[in-house]
Amino acid sequence: MKTSFFKKTVACLLFSLIFSCNNDSETIENQIILGTWHVVAIHSSSPTGLTLGPNTEEVxxxxxxxxxxxxxxxxVNSFGGRSSSTENMLFIEEMVTTEVADTSFGQAFYDAFNESINSETGFSEFEIAVQDEDELNLEHNGFKFLTLQRQ
Incomplete structure (x- = not known):
């Protein structure tokens, strides 16, 4: 009788332990990307080439x-969607946006997302290059990148 009770107790504990573990596949793995960021520069040609910055009071x-x-x-536009990340990559899996004509800085921002699409996955893919805890670069196509500052 004691053995049966013990086995049932262990089985219940194991069942509870297994189903209480959090296996949320949507959790962003790279914690550095979490939070609010402002795009402060768009490097759209080469490391020494054209760099766009925001106009006065443009965010x-x-x-x-x-x-x-x-x-x-x-x-002038709003956007959103689904993303995921690894230790050094950001994947924009889905992006929706309003479509009002944007400033040249805003258009360059959207161009970066379009240019970074992986033809096999359909995701925009950026390598995350941390500059410091409040600044990072989202790199794509080898030498193009967006510079973001934490707010």
Whole structure:
């Protein structure tokens, strides 16, 4: 009788332990990307080539919460979608946006997302290059990148 009770207790504990573990596949693995960021520069040609910055009082803001989504605004548009990341990569899996004609800085921002699409996955793919705890570069196509500052 004691053995049967013991086996049932152990089985219940194991069952509880297995199903209480959090295996949330949408959790962003790279914690550095979480939070609110402003795009402060867009390097769109080569390391020594053209760099675009925002016009006076122009802000492109991106928020990466913990739920695998992202959202943000340019001067005239809103955008959002689903994302995931690894230790050094950011994947924009889905992006929707309003479509009002944007500033040249805003258009360059959207161009970076279009240029970084992997033809096999359909995702925009960026390598995350951390400059310091409040600044990172999202690199694509070998030498193009967006510089983001934490807010």
């Amino acid at each position: 492109i803001s991106i928020i990466f919460p913990r739920n695998g989504e992202f959202m943000g605004t340019t001067s």
